Amino acid sequence: MAEKAESLNIIRKVSHWINGQIHESDSDRYGEVFDSATGEQCAEVVMANEADVNIAIQSAQDAFLRWSRTPVLKRARVMFRFKELIERDRKEIAVLLTQEHGKVLHDAHGSIQRGLEVVEFACGIPHLIKGEYSDQVGTGVDTYSMRQPMGVCVGITPFNFPAMVPLWMFPIAIACGNTFILKPSEKDPSCSLKWAELMQEAGLPAGVLNVVQGDHVAVNSLLTDPRIMAVSFVGSTPVAEHVYQTASEHGKRVQALGGAKNHLVVLPDADMDQAADALIGAAYGSAGERCMAISAVVTVGDSAEPLLEKLVPRIEALKVGPGTDNNNDMGPMITAEHRDKVRSYIDLGEEEGATLIIDGRNHGVTKSSGYFLGPTLFDYATPDMRVYKEEIFGPVLTISRVDTFDDAIKLINNHEYGNGTAIFTRDGDAAREFASGIQVGMVGINVPIPVPLAFHSFGGWRRSL
Numbered sequence: 110m111a112e113k114a115e116s117l118n119i120i121r122k123v124s125h126w127i128n129g130q131i132h133e134s135d136s137d138r139y140g141e142v143f144d145s146a147t148g149e150q151c152a153e154v155v156m157a158n159e160a161d162v163n164i165a166i167q168s169a170q171d172a173f174l175r176w177s178r179t180p181v182l183k184r185a186r187v188m189f190r191f192k193e194l195i196e197r198d199r200k201e202i203a204v205l206l207t208q209e210h211g212k213v214l215h216d217a218h219g220s221i222q223r224g225l226e227v228v229e230f231a232c233g234i235p236h237l238i239k240g241e242y243s244d245q246v247g248t249g250v251d252t253y254s255m256r257q258p259m260g261v262c263v264g265i266t267p268f269n270f271p272a273m274v275p276l277w278m279f280p281i282a283i284a285c286g287n288t289f290i291l292k293p294s295e296k297d298p299s300c301s302l303k304w305a306e307l308m309q310e311a312g313l314p315a316g317v318l319n320v321v322q323g324d325h326v327a328v329n330s331l332l333t334d335p336r337i338m339a340v341s342f343v344g345s346t347p348v349a350e351h352v353y354q355t356a357s358e359h360g361k362r363v364q365a366l367g368g369a370k371n372h373l374v375v376l377p378d379a380d381m382d383q384a385a386d387a388l389i390g391a392a393y394g395s396a397g398e399r400c401m402a403i404s405a406v407v408t409v410g411d412s413a414e415p416l417l418e419k420l421v422p423r424i425e426a427l428k429v430g431p432g433t434d435n436n437n438d439m440g441p442m443i444t445a446e447h448r449d450k451v452r453s454y455i456d457l458g459e460e461e462g463a464t465l466i467i468d469g470r471n472h473g474v475t476k477s478s479g480y481f482l483g484p485t486l487f488d489y490a491t492p493d494m495r496v497y498k499e500e501i502f503g504p505v506l507t508i509s510r511v512d513t514f515d516d517a518i519k520l521i522n523n524h525e526y527g528n529g530t531a532i533f534t535r536d537g538d539a540a541r542e543f544a545s546g547i548q549v550g551m552v553g554i555n556v557p558i559p560v561p562l563a564f565h566s567f568g569g570w571r572r573s574l
């Protein structure tokens with residue numbers, strides 16, 4: 110049954126969360142947050158100034174002294190309670206995600222689940238951070254190592270997973286005894302406050318988790334402040350590179366995950382129904398706004414025609430509409446600006462000479478006031494075309510045709526991004542060779558979006574990390 114997002118008549122104000130409460134900022138800069146399915150403004154977000162960031166850092170630094178000495182079992186118990194509270198409120202959170210991001214409710218629930226799994230992992234922190242001990246490494250000398258918290262850590266997160274990506278970061282950092290400042294995307298900021306409130310309800314002391322809302326002003330203050338020890342960033346590659354360079358120049362430990370262009374190889378022996386079904390979810394789910402979305406198919410030999418025969422009717426049958434209706438497969442884009450950018454890539458692909466098979470610009474849903482585009486498919490995309498090379502981050506899939514398996518490997522290995530990839534084949538030898546020869550971080554064999562679970566690491570290669 111479809112859950113309906115409640116229609117809010119007042120514009121919510123989304124502020125910072127510092128030292129266990131909403132922090133009233135004197136900043137005069139605000140951002141607009143939209144219900145992407147209707148185009149109406151649903152919230153305004155306060156953009157932090159340097160003074161706000163300074164207060165948040167001081168609060169996190171003061172809290173570190175006590176939190177880092179809190180027994181690890183007590184820190185783990187906060188995570189157990191946090192997990193229960195997410196389960197209690199997950200419907201409400203999913204509605205919030207659907208309203209601000211636009212993803213269909215079932216997809217919103219899925220993203221909460223994947224974040225929840227990281228919280229479950231963090232519940233095991235007493236075992237995970239045990240150190241090592243070697244007895245008698247020299248006569249009368251023992252050696253031990255221990256894992257110690259670093260101090261104040263920062264997480265800067267993208268718009269496309271406003272619940273899950275913050276949950277990749279702060280539960281682990283905090284369970285390890287660090288304190289944390291989250292700077293979520295200004296495009297869908299509300300979930301960050303929900304996380305802060307639930308962590309407090311779970312028993313987290315004030316100051317251990319803080320949230321500053323905003324844009325590059327907040328980010329740059331965080332990256333250069335000497336009290337920050339470590340930075341975790343997830344977002345587009347140009348910003349990831351800026352964050353990595355600035356924060357490391359300022360002596361911080363930095364992990365920066367960037368953008369992607371993920372290829373899916375179809376060999377002639379593949380189960381074409383399976384490959385087409387996989388592509389529907391992987392290319393068009395969440396309107397293509399996923400760093401692990403498949404945006405480039407590589408057909409080998411004569412596999413293009415049988416794949417197209419299965420794929421085209423499935424794309425034409427996709428239901429596009431508001432994410433509040435769980436019968437829809439695909440919702441809107443995040444903003445009008447982003448929708449226009451994705452649309453301009455369809456114009457570009459045509460100009461560059463790719464063959465447009467399905468044109469999302471003409472889909473009936475584009476007549477609504479929300480930020481919709483229909484699913485789009487190009488054939489004959491070549492490596493020199495921008496529509497193939499660049500991350501579009503929307504419901505646009507390209508097909509590139511190559512002659513051999515080796516050509517497919519070469520094409521993928523030459524791409525500047527290397528986040529995820531997949532192959533569809535029934536040939537075990539080809540699958541094994543693909544898995545070992547491909548230079549990409551996460552690899553799927555007959556699995557379209559090879560996202561590891563919380564107890565494995567996640568990350569791409571080349572400009573994706």
Ligand code: NAD
Nearest residue numbers: 266267268293294324325328344345348366367368369400
């Ligand atoms: P973005 O890079 O525009 O923004 C990410 C964060 O950086 C936001 O919090 C934003 O406020 C901040 N930011 C933006 N511009 C900045 C600047 N000039 N200086 C400092 N901070 C700045 O990314 P987005 O559009 O929110 O998210 C989509 C991108 O994220 C895509 O490229 C996608 O592939 C990537 N992504 C990657 C992963 C991954 O795990 N590799 C996961 C999710 C999303």
